[in-house]
Amino acid sequence: MSATEITPALSVLDLVPVRTGQSSAQAIAASMALAVRADALGWRRYWFAEHHNMPAVASTTPPVLIAAAASRTSRIRVGSGGVMLPNHAPLIVAEQFAALEAIAPGRIDLGIGRAPGSDPVITQLLRQSGTTGDVERFPSHVQDIALMLGQDGATVRFTSGGEYAVRATPAASGSPQVWLLGSSDYSARLAASLGLPYVFANHFSGQGLERALELYRSEFAAGETLAEPRTFLTANVVAAPTDEEAQARALPQLRMMARLRSGRPLAALETVEQAQRGLAEGPDAGEQTLLDSIRSSWFVGTGPDVRRELDAFAAQHGVDEIMVSPVAGSFESEPLDATPGREQTLELLAG
Template identity: 65%
Template sequence: MTASPLALSVLDLVPVRARQTSAQAIAASLDLVRHAERLGIHRYWYAEHHNMPAVASTAPPVLIAAAASVTRMMRVGSGGVMLPNHSPLIVAEQFAALEALAPGRIDLGIGRAPGSDPVISQLLRQSGTTSEVDRFPDNVRDIIALTSPEGASVRVRSLDPEGSVYEIHATPASDASPDVWLLGSSDYSAQLAATLGLPYVFANHFAGRGLGRALDLYREQYRPSAAHPQPRTFLTANALAAPTAEEAEERALPQLRAMVRLRTNQPLRPQETVEDAVAAERGAQPLAGALMDEMRARWFVGTGADVAAGLRELAARFDLDEVMISPIGGAYAGEPLDASPDRVRTLELLTAALA
């Protein structure tokens, strides 16, 4: 049975809305981080996306360091680092340094997708050889070894024909490692996490299909590891809570419209205000249709009690004791640019209802 109370965590894409600068969006995110710790949120993760006008979470390690500096107890991490964009050694060094900065509080969530389009992926890789998708399992193993206190032993035959062994450590004197999680929305990631004996997160906030099968495969095929003798898993969900269902539906519109643009290859833009989104849907620029209805059906939008009940039912259905929400509430034009009042209120209403 699902434990009570349900543990609540946060996935933050650092949304950027109309007339808001990146600096203001990040300030709003750190304000939400502070509230999240005050409210007892279990963990707070930053996603990695690139070249999107409405998303400022381009550099998770930088944002994680900032979040760690304004918190004391809450776990902070990535949801996730998109490994094809990066050298495994760089990722290991960054997260080993974060573990030294906030011992026992760092999660390294790793994903296999690039998090952007092919042009951006090429630009991210142009400085040298990086992690190729087909080497993903080996690169995950390398990161785990490199961030361990023991380090890793490697042979680089391209540099040394004799194949001398090099001892490599992500930091000179680590005594602990970040928790490594695999992220995904497919059978592949679930089965790899099971094979490696790693915790697994299903990216339900943007996928939705295949959730039950992925979790079944993960649990059935799980191979216990020293660090994780039992499978550990949770999922993500888009959520928005407001005092009334009507306000919640209005505040969901900017993100719904943004997702329709993304899925239909329309030009991306900073997130609309609630007023602009409502006016567009009621006027000459509606985006509503089957795609929007399909996405909205998978989101948790309503009063605090209604959203909490939906999350509890979801957790019980898949035998989970934790759900990570992406708080997707939009802002009205008069709300402060360096804060996210609705995202804070979503956490306040849900933590109260789930207690």
């Protein structure tokens, strides 16, 4: 298939956003409803990110959210985008995802990342047990998880010559699809060397995209589970009936990202009206430049326009799937236990 013939499948990346006045319970309820809607619309997969100690993000525990979403859906693949492996013992990750595979056979994805998913203080709290924070062992930990998830399990070999079998579950009949996530040359090369599918986190940082994909594809080593490179991209997206509404719904997340990148204190996600009032007060030149820079890599507009842009984006980079992070904000009049703007984005893009 040539690049111009690609029609990308669509998937969802969910950070479970928390808006002003919304409880964690309401935010999670809204995301569960969104997962159900994505399932009904025929979207390919639904992944939850891992972030910690952020007022506007409730996706702290991907395995818990995956289990909840799996129980409410019947077709769509559910998974992590991703589990930040240095925060966890590899055996625990393998056991959690083996259990998820048993709950929803053939529908579980294990996306693994190397970043901490938070600030340095929280990173230290997450890694107080010591050995799990050994980032240098990340490649071997990824391999260990893949082995422990398999039917044969992994074998621990001791210097004395003894061996010990380790399995993530006693009698696996299948295993999750393991993906490596990243936004750097390191992650692309590691995924290639391990023969794993790879996702470039374009929604977070679009810098280095072309080089990462070229490295992954050119250095890919085929393995038992994957014969050729397999990759897709993520993107921040807002679709609405009108361009005016889409631009308005993009404002809350844009302003939060600007605060994050400029090191200012974070808060719950603004409503559209709060963001508009803040913008009307007049950002300084530096803030406006930052907002414009962030916005330049997003896909915001009417459903048909955004879909055409996503199709072209996929064709440009030779991928058959785009994972959408639906970043549409909410108006003050909209219910706290639902996310109409994000649901609208999925519906419009599905056609």
